[in-house]
Amino acid sequence: MFAFIAAPRSFLFPSLSRRSAGMPQLGSFDDDLLAVAAWQRIALAALPALTLAVFAVAYAQGCYLALPLVMLMHFVFTVAYLHDVAHGSAGLDARATHWVLFIVSVLVLQSGHAFRYTHLHHHAHCLEDDDLEGAPARGGLLCALLIGPLYLPRLWRESWRKIRAQRDRRWMAAELASALALALLALWATRWSKGPLVYAGMAWIGGWLYPLATAYLPHYKPGSKPLEQARTMRGAIVPALFMNLTYHLEHHLYPQVPSMNLRRLSHRLDPHFAARGLRPTQVV
Incomplete structure (x- = not known):
């Protein structure tokens, strides 16, 4: 319905990388930039679950006005942690990485393996024509808002088309199936509580803000x-x-x-x- 905007052929965005920008290698700085204490890694991993628990308590106590703020922080903590996991800087081995991508992303009704593919592609081809993650930055504010409902589904479709490793495809299929199952479970649970459905609805609608929050604003007016x-x-x-x-x-x-x-x-x-x-x- 809404097409992502491609850069005009008369103006191609230059690649963004340390080398193209002429910046020094990371090794020229102190080596403490890669060091993270064990308790910090544990705390970062726990924050998505903690904010999920806060959401449940706030809903149970009738603090409905606080739910959008809690959900915002839930998304921030989730995206920050998934960033580190996707880039291999969270201190996890390969097996644990697969499981964390699965669990953390499904909690917000998304696909961690699709995110990893499109995000790493975004880093390698920042704002190029085939960079779907960064595409909203090439358009205006209205475009970034209008494409919200279609943004994640298009990234999932692109990931499914481009991912060749069968293991990653199976993980992605499991993530999307699990997210759908959780949404249906939340609907079924309304006979006891509408809390899970409210959470699922806010998680889905929150994903509509990704083009604005993760592409348009971070790459504003390239x-x-x-x-x-x-x-x-x-x-x-x-x-x-x-x-x-x-x-x-x-x-x-x-x-x-x-x-x-x-x-x-x-x-x-x-x-x-x-x-x-x-x-x-x-x-x-």
């Missing part, structure tokens, strides 16, 4: 240079509330750095950004 393809927002409160996902440029340059260390990475990159005339956006 320019003609590699470092102008993503944005970075600096501050003490907003980045912390969004689990450092506001350091999007830093994440694209060094995707192997865990999200918990992106703030520290940003400080190391400040002199390099300044030398290239890049001014980060300052927020609270």
Whole structure:
């Protein structure tokens, strides 16, 4: 119904990577950027389940006005953790990675393996014609909002078409089938409580905001240079509330750095950004 907008042939966005941007190798910085304490990894992994429990308690106590805020934080924690898992920076082996992608994504009625494929493709082909994840950044705000309901289904379809590994295809099929089963279970459970259905509905509708939150805003008005393809927002409160996902440029340059260390990475990159005339956006 709504087509993703491709870049005009007269203006092709340059590739965004550490090498194309002329940035130093990660090894030239201190090696602490890849180090995360065990308790920090456990805490990050527990946050999606914790906010899910808070949602259940808030609904049971009749705190309905708090549910959108709780759901927002649930999505933030889930996306932040899935980012680390998808990039292999969550400290998990291959078997655990498959299971975590499955469990965490199904809880928000999505496919973790589809996310990993389209997200890694987005990093390798940022804002190119076949970058469906980043496509909303090539259009306007209205486009990013209108394509919301179709965004994730199109990413799932693209992943199913392009993923060749049979194991990953089986995981993806299991994720989508499980998400559908959970939605049907929530509908069936309304005879006892409407809470699960409210959660499922908010999770599904929340996915409509992905084009705005994960593509349009992080890549707002991409320019003609590699470092102008993503944005970075600096501050003490907003980045912390969004689990450092506001350091999007830093994440694209060094995707192997865990999200918990992106703030520290940003400080190391400040002199390099300044030398290239890049001014980060300052927020609270």
